[in-house]
Amino acid sequence: MLLCGAMVVTLAMGIRHGFGLWLQPVTMERGWSRETFAFAMAVQNLAWGLAGPVAGGLADRYGAFRVLIAGSLLYAGGLVVMGLATSGLAFTGGAGLMLGMAQSGTTYAVVYGVIGRNVAPERRSWAMGVTAAAGSFGQFLMVPVENGLIGGIGWQNALFVLACASLAIIPLAFGLREPAASARPAGAQSMREALREAFAYPSFRWLTAGYFVCGFQVVFIGVHMPSYLKDHGLSPNVATTALALIGLFNVVGTYAAGSLGQRLPKRWILSTIYALRSVAIVVFLNVPLTPASVYVFASVMGVLWLSTVPPTNAVVAQIFGVQYLSMLGGFVFLSHQVGSFLGVWLGGRLYDATGSYDVVWWISVALGVFAALANLPVREGAIARPAVPARA
Template structure:
């Protein structure tokens, strides 16, 4: 028996410019739309007479549905092509937003804003797009390219939050959702730019889907990455959904929250790009550990200083720089360890852990607020988890996994 590295992919079939332009535009739309969902918490709960937990639970289901569907969306993208998955995802996204506007019960709202939109996001965001990047961009530029795509998603957050706030203010929250549904359909034509021609079979060691899954789950470094990504989901989704209401409770004008969410998106452009560039030069496990630790420090300072518009803007800028900066190094490590044959599926699997954290972050935020009248417990839980995530990423091994290849029997 001999140890062999992961399979070598066939030569790229799409140009780097085409992949980055179309992929970045798709992520801008898909991530930009969802980033502003916290703006709908107050108008929807007040008009429908729901508790914050009702709204938070639906978004928690959205995140867990995204996570559960992610590996399957990635598997289908690896097997049949990312563009097909993206087109279906665009249709689900539009349908989910329209039904979210029309829902009049908590159950219907959970089905639309939760289940449908979660499934849509699994097929229109990073895991699917990064699979195309991994297969068509050289390894020496892969981390940088992932940083570019993540920065595009961050720009979408910066761009879409004020747009969504304006739509709600001028057209009402329901019409705003209808308009966003139309915008989500633009993902479908962009998906054709990521259509990969049928390429020659990769050379080297080949795996079945089941073998790839078993290998990843048995590998300690993959499990450490999943543990860290769990914390990432908990922190960012709790802040993204509940910070507008937290600031409202502190007596600040709603415009402060809108500006804060926009600043998170703006500074995340720089943070994700920086993380992608640094991933070409530094150990990615060290980058991830630093990000998680700095998040905890940032939250502690925010909680200890008096709340004011300026303190909110400073917090939003710093946490924004750290917001999705975990995405490029995490996905680059997955590709570096396991290769790109099943990258979308494995990226979706590690993201499943992220979404379990997202579910708990958004749901506990609403649950504990309704029980205690405060978000304090969840804020401090986010701090403790950030320290744990920093420690979890330190033992990650980034080198390609060595696979045992059994020699074929030779006919006598």
């Protein structure tokens, strides 16, 4: 089950990690502005976030298997539409709405729900770290593959090849089938009660606020850094190597965060990650921009990239239990994706307005400081619930 979950995340996260490589070839051939491409990516992240609680709720109630199959089919369809679109609206429909909904059903919220219900609590953070590390390896593996496909067969055909690859999630979904009792655990709490309880709990709100910052930072960098580097005279190969390094070092960061979460307070881990991101960006902006400085920055950011994912989801499970883990994780991730929407869209919008990415870089620094402080008051203990009287 852990292997299949890791492979699903490897494919789903690996394919999307290289979308920034399509920005220039798509906009140049179609005659679109960078904001057009950025807006589609922003809609993708927002759709992913909005659909996340729905996909998570369905997975909690009916099991992840059906959700994963629907997500795989949507993923393939969205990539095909992305390649065929000749208008900004159609491109947003495929690359934005379809791929966003597909990712909600094939990534962390759904897969972590299965893991949370089937791995012992004392190993849960580690298991989530393993899955996140697999997704990170997919990012490392897929970026050079996608760059090679674009250079070898063109950007459109590259998308069609990736559409076929995304269908491999369907056979992997069979490894994530759960017994009915595990997929739909018995309990007195309804979904509505679980949501009301979570949103009334301050620690859940602090986690959600911190995750907003995570989305803003990583999606802005992932989509716009290739163009930022090219604007400063560096070759596309530097950007490709940088994205691959982020994926490679992310393997280390996510596994380490998951493992440390078994021994250290997770709020300390999260706060440290956000603070170090701000430090890394400040240093990157104040040293000469060379291939070497880009590679060092990419490696450091890689360690910090998705290392927030295992401790954040483990805290949710630790506080509220695993019955509605996919749904609650989906709501936390919605905040992440609202941040992603703003990060990728503002990157394109402010670039078109000012001719520079500098403003968005410094917004990312300020948000990192906020997230570092926001995670400190999180209480990780299980929530105290009143005893439910036995029912006839």
